[in-house]
Amino acid sequence: RTALRPRRTLASSDVALCDGLPEDESTADGSSQWSTTPSEAMAEVLVHVEVSIRGDCAKDADEWLRDVNWRIKCLKEAEGVETVEAEVRPLERAGLPYEPGVGEPGGAYVRCGPFALHDENALPTLLYAFACLAARDGEEPEVTFDEADDCVRFLDRVRASQPDAASVNTVVAAKRAIEAMVALSEPLSDEHRAIHETLRLFD
Numbered sequence: 001r002t003a004l005r006p007r008r009t010l011a012s013s014d015v016a017l018c019d020g021l022p023e024d025e026s027t028a029d030g031s032s033q034w035s036t037t038p039s040e041a042m043a044e045v046l047v048h049v050e051v052s053i054r055g056d057c058a059k060d061a062d063e064w065l066r067d068v069n070w071r072i073k074c075l076k077e078a079e080g081v082e083t084v085e086a087e088v089r090p091l092e093r094a095g096l097p098y099e100p101g102v103g104e105p106g107g108a109y110v111r112c113g114p115f116a117l118h119d120e121n122a123l124p125t126l127l128y129a130f131a132c133l134a135a136r137d138g139e140e141p142e143v144t145f146d147e148a149d150d151c152v153r154f155l156d157r158v159r160a161s162q163p164d165a166a167s168v169n170t171v172v173a174a175k176r177a178i179e180a181m182v183a184l185s186e187p188l189s190d191e192h193r194a195i196h197e198t199l200r201l202f203d
């Protein structure tokens with residue numbers, strides 16, 4: 001069972017999934033329209049996580065670079081992450097907004113994987129990769145609800161790019177497994193907590 005911590009007040013908003021995968025269709029309430037074929041056929045699906053890490057005007061160039069290098073280090077040391085590719089462009093104009101035509105903005109590109117979505121044992125590693133990409137300098141990667149949400153959104157985009165029903169089913173199953181981990185980690189509602197505590201009296 002994977003325990004997730006509550007959302008942090010400081011969200012990792014400087015990390016963005018790279019473009020290239022189409023967005024999944026969603027319902028009016030924002031939930032994805034996921035479905036599987038009646039046969040539930042599965043296929044091997046290997047994916048890489050590709051992200052861009054933008055420069056943060058709220059911190060200086062050295063601090064930003066330490067954060068980026070730490071995230072790359074955590075990914076390289078993570079068990080189950082076979083390859084990590086990174087390209088880092090140091091911030092040359094830290095604290096100033098980027099102006100088109102005036103130099104290149106600082107930033108980093110990171111690609112890691114592959115992650116086997118057809119192997120349920122690989123899903124915790126996928127979650128941990130998102131934790132590595134959110135960690136600050138010197139901070140141990142920790143999977144929180146923020147990282148779980150990022151992972152689910154990533155799987156939404158992966159699903160939309162699959163070529164056949166069997167591959168779609170594999171991604172759907174992976175997403176459901178991640179959502180099950182989240183559900184097991186969410187705190188009990190007041191109603192269910194009251195029932196749980198009442199039952200404990202009779203143990």
